[in-house]
Amino acid sequence: MILDDVLRTPAAIRAAEAHTAHNYHPLPVVIATGEGAWVTDIDGRRYLDFLAGYSALNFGHRHPALIGAAHAQLDRVTLTSRAFVHDQFAAFCSGLAELCGKDQVLPMNTGAEAVETAIKLSRKWGYQVKGVPADQATIVVADGNFHGRTTTIISFSTDPDAHDDFGPYTPGFRLVPYGDLAAMAEAIDETTVAVLIEPIQGEQGVVVPPAGYLPGVRALCTERDVLFVADEIQSGLGRTGDTFACDDESVVPDVYILGKALGGGIVPVSAVAANADVLGVIKPGQHGSTFGGNPLACAVAIEVVKLLRTGEFQARAKEQGAYLHAELQTLVGEGLLAVRGRGLWAGIDVDPALMTGREACERLAERGILAKDTHGSTLRLAPPLIIDKDDIDVAISALRGILK
Secondary structure, eight states: OOHHHHTSHHHHHHHHHHTSOOSOOOOSOOEEEEEBTEEEETTSOEEEESSHHHHTTTTOBTOHHHHHHHHHHHTTOSOOOTTSOOTTHHHHHHHHHHHHTOSEEEEESSHHHHHHHHHHHHHHHIIIIIOOOTTOOEEEEETTOOOOOSHHHHTTOOOHHHHTTOOSOOOOEEEEOTTOHHHHHHHOOTTEEEEEEOSSBTTTTSBOOOTTHHHHHHHHHHHHTOEEEEEOTTTTTTTTSSSSGGGGGTOOOSEEEEOGGGGTTTSOOEEEEEOHHHHTTOOTTSSOOSSTTOHHHHHHHHHHHHHHHTSHHHHHHHHHHHHHHHHHHTTBTTTEEEEEESSSOEEEEEOTTTOOHHHHHHHHHHTTEEOEEOSTTEEEEOOOTTOOHHHHHHHHHHHHHHHO
16 A cells, blocks of 8 residues: 555545554544644544543643643653653642642553552552551442543443453442432441542533532541542543632542643643642552653643643633533534533533434534544533634534534
8 A cells, every 4th residue: 555545534544444453433534733723634624623632632732832842852851760850840740739739749641540549549548547457448439430441440430331341350449329429428438548539520421410519529528537539630620611620619629630631632641639648658669650750741741730820721611611501502402402511521412313422423523523422322522722712603503514
């Protein structure tokens, strides 16, 4: 196959499928370039990105400040490992800790690694601080959760695709209905070291819990001497109109789990943030990562933190998100069954009598809009926070068109 043939969408897709595991089912689009909220495929067609890398691209494709930081660091040093201290590390850790209102951060690479870190941290804290008997620690989680795809994490997933046929499964987790404080209270006992939840469940379809739920979780964890661990990998860093989704109800968890947007869509960066009385239980040699906190990742993440300090992106997500949700609501009863979400994050339920979620995404792609289905006929919409009303109008027009 000659190069000119590969650089056309159908041939490029066939070439990719021939040599990769089929753990994804991508739309028939082959992206070549990206700028802001838009991408261009290898055939020169432009698409409005309404997925933003599952919130990894909160600041859009190739944000100048982030690209500039990456280029500058590439000319200096990219990796030292944590066996040494590099000159970007302190600024990253102190900046992110300040943004979170915590004492310390523990940097990793991917969101799943950060969740695994939080699980290990919670268990160790439970044994060393709370006094839970050895190997008896339990963590309360919610059904409909999505925290990653490691064997430990999928052990408490309720999604058959993520869970089934990957056993034996890791014990130590108690599943309760999302949004049900009474069930959570009943599940917590003297062995419980943490409650691990998403403030808004993204993979489940951008499910927002009932008002008062997060404050109730906070109060319950404080009362029972249990860590409140908030997975803000998708919901955090401006997506919902606040720095963190927990901020909407003035809730401060004991542990933040962060990722995706922290790397600015350039490099994988994740972190766990907590105070020293929690993170201090981890000692040298007990946890780590070769690439975690590397100079290139830190240089980019420093700029991410700077962008968030101004509040501009949070305010933009709140303002543009209100417009997006208002426009989506006009389609309820016109092919949409329901709209959920907060800020520039929405879950929409397409009438399954019209089409599946996959079919909806294929039809949107034909009209130049990239989105992703999740379960059944539900779509997740998460455009970059830099999007404007004109772009939103383009997406709404396309959505209205496929629903007709």
